[in-house]
Amino acid sequence: MTKIYGEAETKVRALDNVSFSVKKGEFVLVIGSSGSGKSTLLNMIGLLDKPTEGKVLVDGFDTSNLTDNEISTFRNKKLGFVFQFANLLADLTVLENVLLPSQIQFDSSTGDKAKEILEKVGLKDQLFKRANKISGGQAQRAAIARGLVNNPTIVLADEPTGNLDSVTAKNVIEVMKKMAKDLGQTFIVVTHERAQFGDVDRIITIKDGRAFEGEHSPELEVVA
Amino acid sequence: MDYRFHLAKRMLVNKRGSLIGAVLAVSIGILVINVNFVIFQGIYDAIIRDMSEYRFGDIYVYDEEKSTIEKSDTVLINWFERIPGVEAATPRLEASATAETRILGQQHEKFNVPVLGVDPISDIRTSTIHETVGDGQYVYARNSIVVGESVASDLGGCSRGGFFMSSGTDPTVTGDVDIGECQPVRVGDSVKLTITDQWGIDQKKRFVVTGISGTAGGQGFDRSVIIHIDTLRDMLDRSGESGSIMVRLQESASPYDAKQIKNQFLQAFPNDNLRAETIEESAESTLAGFRSGIAMINLIGYFGMGSSAFAILTIQMMLVNSKTREIGIMRAIGARRKDILILFIMQGMIIGAMGAGAGTALGLGYTTYAKITNMEFGGSLALEVNYNWQKIGETAFIAFILAMIASIYPSYRATKKQPVEAMRAV
Numbered sequence: 154m155t156k157i158y159g160e161a162e163t164k165v166r167a168l169d170n171v172s173f174s175v176k177k178g179e180f181v182l183v184i185g186s187s188g189s190g191k192s193t194l195l196n197m198i199g200l201l202d203k204p205t206e207g208k209v210l211v212d213g214f215d216t217s218n219l220t221d222n223e224i225s226t227f228r229n230k231k232l233g234f235v236f237q238f239a240n241l242l243a244d245l246t247v248l249e250n251v252l253l254p255s256q257i258q259f260d261s262s263t264g265d266k267a268k269e270i271l272e273k274v275g276l277k278d279q280l281f282k283r284a285n286k287i288s289g290g291q292a293q294r295a296a297i298a299r300g301l302v303n304n305p306t307i308v309l310a311d312e313p314t315g316n317l318d319s320v321t322a323k324n325v326i327e328v329m330k331k332m333a334k335d336l337g338q339t340f341i342v343v344t345h346e347r348a349q350f351g352d353v354d355r356i357i358t359i360k361d362g363r364a365f366e367g368e369h370s371p372e373l374e375v376v377a
Numbered sequence: 378m379d380y381r382f383h384l385a386k387r388m389l390v391n392k393r394g395s396l397i398g399a400v401l402a403v404s405i406g407i408l409v410i411n412v413n414f415v416i417f418q419g420i421y422d423a424i425i426r427d428m429s430e431y432r433f434g435d436i437y438v439y440d441e442e443k444s445t446i447e448k449s450d451t452v453l454i455n456w457f458e459r460i461p462g463v464e465a466a467t468p469r470l471e472a473s474a475t476a477e478t479r480i481l482g483q484q485h486e487k488f489n490v491p492v493l494g495v496d497p498i499s500d501i502r503t504s505t506i507h508e509t510v511g512d513g514q515y516v517y518a519r520n521s522i523v524v525g526e527s528v529a530s531d532l533g534g535c536s537r538g539g540f541f542m543s544s545g546t547d548p549t550v551t552g553d554v555d556i557g558e559c560q561p562v563r564v565g566d567s568v569k570l571t572i573t574d575q576w577g578i579d580q581k582k583r584f585v586v587t588g589i590s591g592t593a594g595g596q597g598f599d600r601s602v603i604i605h606i607d608t609l610r611d612m613l614d615r616s617g618e619s620g621s622i623m624v625r626l627q628e629s630a631s632p633y634d635a636k637q638i639k640n641q642f643l644q645a646f647p648n649d650n651l652r653a654e655t656i657e658e659s660a661e662s663t664l665a666g667f668r669s670g671i672a673m674i675n676l677i678g679y680f681g682m683g684s685s686a687f688a689i690l691t692i693q694m695m696l697v698n699s700k701t702r703e704i705g706i707m708r709a710i711g712a713r714r715k716d717i718l719i720l721f722i723m724q725g726m727i728i729g730a731m732g733a734g735a736g737t738a739l740g741l742g743y744t745t746y747a748k749i750t751n752m753e754f755g756g757s758l759a760l761e762v763n764y765n766w767q768k769i770g771e772t773a774f775i776a777f778i779l780a781m782i783a784s785i786y787p788s789y790r791a792t793k794k795q796p797v798e799a800m801r802a803v
Contacts, residue, residue, distance in 0.1 A: 201709060201797045222713050229711020240706045240800060244387035254710045256380035299710070 154207035156193055156362075167193040168204070169362040175307070175341060175355075180333045182350055183343045184368065185359035191343040192311055194359060198341060199232055199309045200224050212306055229257055233300030235310035235329075239292035241284035241299070247271065247291075248280040251299045263302055270298040273335070274328045290321030294328050301332055308333075310342040314349055322349050381716060385723035388700060395692050396728065402688035403732020403776050404739060410678035410772050411740025415747050417671045419760030424667070425660055426761045427596035430505045433659040434466075434623035435635050438642070441652045445470070445618040448649050453622050454499065456645060460638055462630045465502035468619035470494035470609050474570040476602060478532045478562055490528050491601040492570065494609030494620075503625040506590065509597045513564035513588030519608045522570075522584035524562055525599040526591035532568065535559035562586055570602070572612045580612040593758040632657065682776055686783040689728055693787035697721060704791050705799025714792035721791050725784020729777035737773045 156168040167190045175181050185191045196202040198209055200216055208217035211231055219227060228234075233254075241250045251271060255263040271280060274294040279287055284295065293313055300308045310329065314322035326349055333340050344350065347368065358365045389396045429435060438453065440446045446453070450468035457466040471494070477487040497516050501507050507515035516523050524532070562568065569583045590598055610616055626635060635655040642653050697704070704717055741764075746752070748762040 196797055199709070222715075225708070225711050225713040228709065234709050236706075236709075236800065240702070240709075242384070242703050242706060244384060244391050244703070249383075253380065253707075257707075257711045257716065 154194075154197055154204040154209070156190075156197060156202070157205045166362050168197065170207075171359075171362070171364040172207070173357060173364055173366075175339060177306075177339055178333070178337045179354045180330065180340045181342065181355045181357060182347065182353045183341060183357045183359060184345060184347045186345060189359045190362040191345070191359050193362075194364070195309050195311050195341065195343045198307070199234060200228055226258075229254055230303060231306045233303065233305040233308040235293070235296045235300045235308065235313045237312040237315045239289070239296040239316075241292055241295055243283065243285040246281050246283055247276060247287060247295045250284050250295060251302050254299060254303045258303075267298065267302050270301050270332075271295070273332065274298050288321070289317055290324055293317060293321075293325045297325070297328055297332065301336065301338065304336075305338075307339045307341060310340065312344055313342060314344065314346060319349070322346070326350055379723075381720040382723050382727075385720050385727060388696070388703075389724055389727055392696060392699070395696055396731075399689050399692045399728040399780075400732045400735055402685035402692075403682075403729060403780055404736030406678070406682035406685040407733060407736025407772055407776050408739045408743070409681045410675060411736070411769070412743055413671075413674045413678050414765065414768060414772075415740075415744050415752075415762060416760065417674050418765070419747065419752070419762050420758070421664060421667055421671060422761035422763060423758045424596055424664065425656060427592065427758060428660050428663065429656040431509070431592070431597045432623075433654070433656050434503060435626040435630065435656055436624040436639050436642070436653055437656070437659045438622040438624065438651055438653045439620065441650045443650070445615055445620055446622065446649075446651065447618055448646070448651070449617060450496075450619040450622060453646075457622070457624050457638075457642070460641065462627050462634050462638060464625040464627045465499060466622055466624040467496050467499035467503040468606060468622055469500075470606050470613075470615070470618070470620040472572055472609060472613055474572045474602070476528065476532060476568055476570055478566060478568045488528065488531050490525075491598075492572065492609060493598055493601050493603045494606035495603055496606050503623050506597060506603070509590045509592045510588035511591055513586070515588055516603055516605055517587065519605050520582070520584050521587040521605070522568055523588040523590050523598075523603040524568065524586050525597070525601050525603075526561075526589055527599045528602055529562040529586075529589050530559070533559050533561035535561055562589075564588060568602070570604070570612075572609070574612060574614040576614060580614075582608070582612060593753060596758060679775075682779055685732075685776070686779040689725065689780050689783040690786060692728075693721065693725060693784050694790070696724065697787045697791045700791075701794060701799045702801075704794050705796045705801075708794070708796035709800060717792045717794075718788045721788035722781060722784050725781045725788070726777070728784075729780025732780060733773035733777045736776060737769060740769065740772075 154168055154171050155166070158165045158167055171194060183191050183194060193202070197204050200209065208215055210216070216224070216227060242253065245253065248267060248271065251267040252263060268280065271277060274297055276291060276294055276298065279291055284292065287295070313329065314325055317325060329340060329342070332338055342350070356368045358368060438446070454466040454468065457463050472492045474490055474492045475487055476490045495516060501515065510523055564586050566586045567583055568586055569581060571579050571581045574580050584604060590603065592599055606619070610618060626638070632655065639653045639655055643651070707717065744762055744764060747760055751759040752762070753759045
């Protein structure tokens with residue numbers, strides 16, 4: 154994938170011919186400094202933005218020709234999102250936020266599953282609290298639960314600990330790892346706080362829009 | 378419950394200020410229309426009511442070509458009173474006269490006044506004009522006269538501010554009288570009427586005032602005098618003739634019944650040049666201008682409602698802008714543009730429904746207040762307040778639809794937000 158922003162003199166190559174694949178159940182860390190293109194990469198994988206060149210394949214399915222409605226449905230069913238600021242809807246309770254992805258598909262059968270996941274992320278007692286009444290760590294755990302409720306193919310997390318103190322961040326990372334392990338869930342996590350995550354299945358480093366396999370490995374370009 | 382409705386409701390509840398502003402905008406529009414309706418339609422209906430009660434009844438019969446009906450009033454009244462649904466009928470005859478009176482033994486005023494001749498017995502059953510006699514009693518004898526309040530006042534010189542002027546300044550004043558203060562004609566006073574009969578000869582007769590008639594709003598005979606119909610017939614030398622027949626239907630009768638009876642009557646008397654009108658037809662010319670006024674006022678009300686739609690549009694735009702991040706989140710987790718559109722249109726529907734409910738409740742409250750208190754303005758006739766459910770429903774429905782329509786553009790704008798950019802909004 155290549156992503157270019159702007160035109161002519163203002164042209165910026167945010168992603169430069171990046172290509173890699175992720176196996177089911179892998180916990181992948183995408184690291185790099187600020188402005189390296191990590192979040193751009195995640196937006197492309199999450200179909201929130203379109204690459205200038207190239208395409209995203211999920212479960213072997215080419216997503217480049219999907220219509221806007223199809224992209225929405227695809228995001229809803231195949232992808233789970235965890236954002237830096239949790240991004241829960243403040244007007245809803247914790248449980249309602251977690252149920253929202255399934256309600257968008259008018260699926261009312263996920264109530265028990267949502268509660269179960271919330272229990273696993275340690276929010277059993279916070280189900281009916283308004284999303285803006287819980288702590289940042291709790292909100293991020295609720296966001297993880299929301300990202301998992303539809304049993305997506307991939308969970309994409311963009312700086313999930315970027316807005317948390319170290320203790321809370323550690324707790325959130327543990328939850329993500331636990332979920333990945335318990336549910337066999339694929340996680341692609343973008344962060345610039347490599348150390349917080351400890352052991353992960355795989356690391357991809359983004360530098361100047363280019364992707365490299367492993368940590369601090371500028372020589373080795375990732376090849377699919 | 379649809380999650381979009383649930384979310385729309387929550388978003389609004391958590392933005393109470395905007396919600397209250399938008400609901401008020403809708404409800405005030407409705408209230409304006411309802412208040413206009415109560416006042417202007419109330420006056421309109423009150424005029425119709427009084428015209429029906431005092432002058433035309435439910436059906437009004439007169440000769441198409443001549444000023445009087447030559448056919449016996451007994452025949453016509455008997456015909457009407459045999460028809461089911463007819464309460465009563467009465468003949469009436471109108472003329473004009475010069476009225477004069479003496480106060481403190483001196484003759485000092487002369488006025489031209491309309492004269493109404495009534496049959497005291499049948500008139501009481503057909504019209505409620507006898508109830509407007511506040512002082513004294515209705516016409517009961519051949520020489521009794523009921524004087525309208527304005528006429529009583531004019532005959533007493535009160536129209537001149539309480540002081541008589543010399544005859545030199547006013548040709549209608551026949552004597553140089555200045556008694557300092559005016560004194561309206563009262564029950565027991567004497568009034569002389571001069572009426573020109575059909576042969577052009579002046580017929581004079583003195584009457585005793587038995588009552589003073591006054592109505593709020595002046596739809597009655599405040600500017601007329603009422604005498605016995607037979608006396609008037611004698612003075613006009615029109616024995617057995619009537620100017621009109623006023624017919625009262627039973628309370629249960631509908632306007633449709635009135636039309637049916639009217640048509641039946643015209644079929645029964647095809648060769649008598651008689652014309653029959655329902656109250657709506659009789660009042661048509663009087664009320665045509667008034668109706669235009671009501672339409673104009675309602676138009677202003679609807680413009681007000683249109684303004685409230687703009688207010689909703691503005692408030693909804695603000696709501697959409699304040700929820701940009703939420704829109705981005707929803708889009709990111711799979712909501713389609715259509716879902717966002719529906720969500721914000723639902724907000725408009727909630728605002729419309731709440732505004733319509735509140736506005737209708739306020740309007741009904743005002744209507745009830747007007748009804749209970751027999752609302753009137755400056756001593757005019759009491760409003761005839763009716764609950765026009767169709768009108769109330771229409772107004773609420775239009776307000777609801779307008780609120781929904783006003784939400785379409787902000788909702789459309791909401792769908793145009795890209796998830797990545799929207800989520801960056803603070």
